[in-house]
Each structure stands twice: as structure tokens, then as C-alpha cells.
Amino acid sequence: MVCTTNDLQEWKDFPKGLRVLLLDGDSISAAEMRSKLEAMDYIVSTFCNENEALTAILDKPGSFHVAIVEVGPNDSHGSFKFLETAKDLPTIMTSNIHCLSTVMKCIALGAVEFLRKPLSEDKLRNIWQHVVHKAFNTKSSFLSESLKPVKESVVSMLQLQLENGEPDNKISVETENVSLVHENDQHSVGSDKYPAPSTPQLKQGARLLDDGDCQDQTNCSTEKESGEQDGESKSVETTCGESIAEGTLQEGEPPIPGKNLIKEEEESADGFKNERKASPHQHNRDGRSNIDGGGGGLENLSKPSVNNSSGARANRKKMKVDWTSELHKKFVHAVEQLGVDQAIPSRILELMKVDGLTRHNVASHLQKYRMHKRHILPKEDERRWPHTRDVMQRSYYPQRPIMAFPSYHSNHTISTAPIYPMWGSPGGHPAGVQMWGSPGYPAWQPTDNWHWKQPYLGMPADTWGCPVMTTPHNPYPSFHQNTSGFHHAGAVHNNSCGISQNSFEIHPAEEVIDKVVKEAISSPWLPLPLGLKPPSTESVLTELSRQGISRIPPHIDGSNHHPH
DNA sequence: CGCGCAATAT
DNA sequence: GATATTGCGC
Numbered sequence: 159m160v161c162t163t164n165d166l167q168e169w170k171d172f173p174k175g176l177r178v179l180l181l182d183g184d185s186i187s188a189a190e191m192r193s194k195l196e197a198m199d200y201i202v203s204t205f206c207n208e209n210e211a212l213t214a215i216l217d218k219p220g221s222f223h224v225a226i227v228e229v230g231p232n233d234s235h236g237s238f239k240f241l242e243t244a245k246d247l248p249t250i251m252t253s254n255i256h257c258l259s260t261v262m263k264c265i266a267l268g269a270v271e272f273l274r275k276p277l278s279e280d281k282l283r284n285i286w287q288h289v290v291h292k293a294f295n296t297k298s299s300f301l302s303e304s305l306k307p308v309k310e311s312v313v314s315m316l317q318l319q320l321e322n323g324e325p326d327n328k329i330s331v332e333t334e335n336v337s338l339v340h341e342n343d344q345h346s347v348g349s350d351k352y353p354a355p356s357t358p359q360l361k362q363g364a365r366l367l368d369d370g371d372c373q374d375q376t377n378c379s380t381e382k383e384s385g386e387q388d389g390e391s392k393s394v395e396t397t398c399g400e401s402i403a404e405g406t407l408q409e410g411e412p413p414i415p416g417k418n419l420i421k422e423e424e425e426s427a428d429g430f431k432n433e434r435k436a437s438p439h440q441h442n443r444d445g446r447s448n449i450d451g452g453g454g455g456l457e458n459l460s461k462p463s464v465n466n467s468s469g470a471r472a473n474r475k476k477m478k479v480d481w482t483s484e485l486h487k488k489f490v491h492a493v494e495q496l497g498v499d500q501a502i503p504s505r506i507l508e509l510m511k512v513d514g515l516t517r518h519n520v521a522s523h524l525q526k527y528r529m530h531k532r533h534i535l536p537k538e539d540e541r542r543w544p545h546t547r548d549v550m551q552r553s554y555y556p557q558r559p560i561m562a563f564p565s566y567h568s569n570h571t572i573s574t575a576p577i578y579p580m581w582g583s584p585g586g587h588p589a590g591v592q593m594w595g596s597p598g599y600p601a602w603q604p605t606d607n608w609h610w611k612q613p614y615l616g617m618p619a620d621t622w623g624c625p626v627m628t629t630p631h632n633p634y635p636s637f638h639q640n641t642s643g644f645h646h647a648g649a650v651h652n653n654s655c656g657i658s659q660n661s662f663e664i665h666p667a668e669e670v671i672d673k674v675v676k677e678a679i680s681s682p683w684l685p686l687p688l689g690l691k692p693p694s695t696e697s698v699l700t701e702l703s704r705q706g707i708s709r710i711p712p713h714i715d716g717s718n719h720h721p722h
Numbered sequence: 723c724g725c726g727c728a729a730t731a732t
Numbered sequence: 733g734a735t736a737t738t739g740c741g742c
Binding site: 478502503504517521524525528 | 723724725726727728732
């Protein structure tokens with residue numbers, strides 16, 4: 159009970175004041191982490207080698223609350239040594255190595271968690287959880303001096319009763335401040351607020367406990383080989399890593415008082431509490447939910463963003479869905495599955511299986527989605543494909559030929575089926591460019607998710623979205639990898655919108671067409687090759703028949719008008 | 723009631 | 733300025 163008012167005071171800004179031992183062989187990454195941690199008010203001590211670090215620990219036990227240790231590629235024994243020696247210090251291992259066995263070993267040796275590098279703010283921010291966890295899972299008698307205050311203050315703030323500890327609540331926090339019990343206020347306005355059980359990717363307050371069903375992505379995050387999700391920022395890991403309160407704490411607000419926990423994000427108060435609804439049908443996190451065209455089927459909900467819900471007020475505001483990559487990916491998958499024709503909010507919603515999402519949310523997103531499709535794609539389409547190739551070359555932009563806009567209403571023209579996993583200009587933006595969405599996403603979130611990145615390298619990314627060179631007409635080599643073959647080395651590689659410098663006669667390239675056709679058949683829900691122009695339907699059909707394919711999948715057929 | 727679109731809010 | 737939400741007609 160070395161807990162003084164002062165201590166409490168110190169903890170009121172929670173993560174603030176936590177002492178972090180940082181052990182990283184890479185001074186640069188160490189500096190980065192340190193910087194981030196300090197921004198969150200952690201107190202960081204950096205070490206370059208385990209010996210120093212261990213010395214520091216042994217020298218002054220209780221100097222640190224938590225450690226972050228890098229597992230180097232070669233010299234991992236140092237890390238393990240640390241791990242084994244500093245048993246008493248919650249240690250988070252981190253590495254660039256995605257080797258499962260390494261991860262396993264770390265965990266086996268006592269690491270509380272394994273995080274892939276780079277460590278995003280979100281990952282770092284949550285490290286305090288381990289501290290609290292430990293604080294509550296260590297017998298009082300063994301509780302280190304540094305942890306006592308943690309426990310004390312948390313207990314105090316939450317007004318908990320210690321089972322074996324001392325029920326001495328230093329400061330009786332005003333109940334108004336920390337309401338453990340979330341009033342089931344689902345009545346609120348109208349019924350349009352669905353009981354969002356555990357908000358989807360919505361801003362997820364720091365619901366530490368919650369459903370015990372947390373996927374242990376932590377360890378599994380060691381990817382296989384899908385070279386896609388390198389930067390995945392999953393914060394779930396820590397979030398559900400452990401719950402502070404085993405039996406002691408009731409589920410409830412995060413242990414952190416409402417003060418300004420983190421400076422950078424203060425206004426994110428939107429902790430909507432809703433009792434989890436036992437939606438029978440939905441179980442998020444089911445591995446292979448959708449089609450997933452060969453992509454990394456990883457889906458973890460919960461987005462980064464640091465909403466340590468300022469516990470205090472139970473502002474069940476309007477939960478604002480923010481469409482994260484994952485969310486959007488799901489969305490797109492759903493749309494793809496359904497096919498435009500049937501891609502209606504409700505269905506999409508179902509397919510997405512995201513708790514807390516409302517039909518409205520989806521509808522809205524869909525609206526935007528469509529909008530982008532109609533504007534971006536066609537544009538791209540044009541520029542890359544100056545329509546009447548010979549004639550309109552002069553201005554490929556302004557011309558907004560007939561088919562430029564697939565019009566909504568004529569849902570019967572083939573063009574309605576557009577959507578491919580990228581809204582944005584496929585060719586116009588290098589993979590990493592973020593178009594809409596994720597404005598607020600930290601840079602550390604790589605180019606991952608969002609679809610505008612190259613979807614499938616194997617298949618011409620442009621195939622659907624952009625006619626590019628896959629069709630008879632335009633020979634313009636796009637700078638995309640797939641076309642590289644056609645490139646004239648010296649030729650101007652005017653990205654995308656190149657005027658036909660030298661339209662070397664590239665013929666329909668049978669194989670390409672074939673590819674397209676096959677794809678079209680196998681994925682009827684995908685937009686047809688716009689390259690085939692307005693009459694594209696027919697063109698396609700023609701091609702199909704030429705290819706000896708006589709039967710057309712219902713989708714295409716159905717959605718396409720006059721069978722005469 | 724649900725969808726799509728426009729207006730409005732943040 | 734962009735994105736999400738709300739409102740409204742169909």
C-alpha cells in the first residue's frame with residue numbers, strides 16, 4: 159500500500175507513467191518505438207543488448223512495468239535469454255520474423271505477446287494491458303512495488319473489491335465517473351440503433367474483456383506466405399489478449415479513467431455500449447467467409463484507432479462506422495458475391511457478417527461505392543481507351559462517350575455489373591495510393607488492404623476495371639506488370655493515358671481474350687470487360703461463342719436485356 | 723420495409 | 733473537402 163494519492167494521481171492518465179523497457183537491436187526501430195511510446199506518455203528506456211537490459215532490471219527491480227523485446231533474425235538467444243531471465247516482467251516480443259516457431263518459442267518462454275514489426279501505435283498503445291493484467295494476476299504479496307500502484311489505482315477507479323487484497327479504496331471515485339455497469343440503454347432514439355454487440359470495426363472502445371471469444375491472432379499472425387498483409391495493423395491482438403479482470407473485475411469500462419489518456423486522440427469519445435446481442439446467425443471471425451479470390455483471408459475486425467473510451471460518459475452517440483480496409487474488403491467481397499444486380503444493402507449486410515453494422519451503413523457505403531465506380535472507372539476507361547481509337551485521340555479525357563457512364567437505372571446493361579475490388583483508378587494510382595477512405599490512417603498502415611492495390615497479380619488487374627490492352631482495340635501498354643511484355647522498351651511509357659505513340663498492331667491476343675472470357679465466365683459477377691464497349695455484351699457473347707462457349711451463365715444472361 | 727438518391731452533418 | 737448519416741420519395 160505504497161499507494162499514495164500521488165501515485166493515483168500519476169495513474170489517472172493511465173498509460174502515462176508506465177515504464178517500458180525497450181530492447182531492440184535495431185536502433186532505428188527502437189527510436190521509432192520509443193518515440194511513439196513517449197507520445198503516449200509511456201516512459202521508455204531503451205537498451206541495445208539484453209545484458210544491459212537485464213542488468214537494469216536486476217539492479218532495480220520494479221523499474222519497469224513492461225518490456226518490449228525484439229527477436230532478431232540471427233541472434234535470438236539474447237532475446238530468449240532476456241525472456242527467461244526477466245520472468246517477472248511482462249514481456250512483449252516483437253520481430254520482423256514471421257516464423258511461427260519463433261513466436262511459439264517466445265510465448266512458451268513466457269512472453270505475454272508476440273507482435274510483428276513494425277509496431278504500430280495501436281499495438282504499442284495497448285501494452286499497458288499486460289501490466290494491468292499482471293497486476294491483477296499476481297498475488298498481492300508478490301506484487302512488485304511498481305505494480306501495486308497500478309492495481310490499487312485501477313481497483314480504486316473501478317471501485318472493486320479485492321478478494322485477498324486490501325479493500326482500501328484510497329479515493330472514492332465519483333460513481334459518475336466510472337460506471338462499471340453499463341446501463342442497458344438501448345432504448346435511445348428510435349430503433350434504428352441496432353444493438354451493436356461488439357462494434358464491428360467501428361470505433362471500438364477499449365473493451366478489454368467483453369466476449370471471451372478472442373481469436374488469438376496474436377500468435378497466428380505469423381503469416382504464411384500471402385505477401386499481402388504485411389502491414390496489417392491488427393489491434394485485436396492486444397485488445398483481447400487478456401482481460402484485466404479475471405474474476406475480480408466485472409466486465410465494464412476499461413480501467414482507465416476518463417481523463418485524457420492519450421494526447422493525440424482525445425476526442426474519440428464514442429463508446430457506445432450496447433449489450434451484445436446474441437445474434438444467432440452471425441459469427442464474425444469465421445475464417446473463410448467469402449470468396450476471397452486467392453487472397454489472404456485474414457480478417458480481423460476491430461480497427462486501430464485509439465478509443466480508450468473515455469469511460470466516464472456513456473455517450474451512445476451515433477456510432478460512426480469507419481470503413482476500414484477490412485470492412486471494405488468484406489463489403490466488396492459481398493458485393494462481388496452477390497453481383498451487382500443483387501448487391502443490395504441488406505444482402506450485403508448479411509454476407510458481411512459484421513456485427514453492429516446497420517443496413518444504413520452499408521447502403522451509404524454502397525452509394526459511395528457506386529458513385530466512385532461510375533466516375534472513376536469510366537474516366538479511366540476513357541483515358542486508357544480513347545474510344546474510337548483513331549478518331550478521338552486528340553482528347554481522350556473530355557470525351558465522355560456513350561458508355562462512359564453505366565447509368566444506374568438501366569440496370570440491364572451489362573455495364574451495371576462493374577465492381578471489381580478496386581474503386582479507384584486501377585492504373586492511375588500506384589498500388590499504395592490511398593484514394594478515398596483511410597485519411598486518418600497512420601502511415602504505418604501500409605498499402606495493404608484497400609482494394610485499389612493490385613488485386614491479383616496473376617490476373618491482369620485491369621481486366622475488368624480497365625480494358626487496357628486486353629481487348630482488340632487498344633494496344634496501349636499500361637505500365638502494369640502484365641502488359642510489360644508489350645512494352646517497347648524505349649517507347650514512352652506514358653502511364654495509362656498514353657496517346658498511341660505507335661500503335662503497334664497488337665491483336666486481340668487470343669490468349670488474352672481467352673483469359674478474359676474465362677474469367678468472365680467464372681466470375682459472372684465481375685464487371686465485364688468494359689473494353690468491349692457498349693455493345694460489349696454482344697462482343698462478349700461473340701467472343702464467347704467464338705471460343706466455343708455457348709452457354710452463358712445466368713448472371714450475364716439474366717441481367718442482359720433482350721434475348722430476343 | 724427496403725432501396726437509391728440527395729441533403730445534411732461532422 | 734471528404735465521408736458518413738439522415739431524410740425522403742419510390
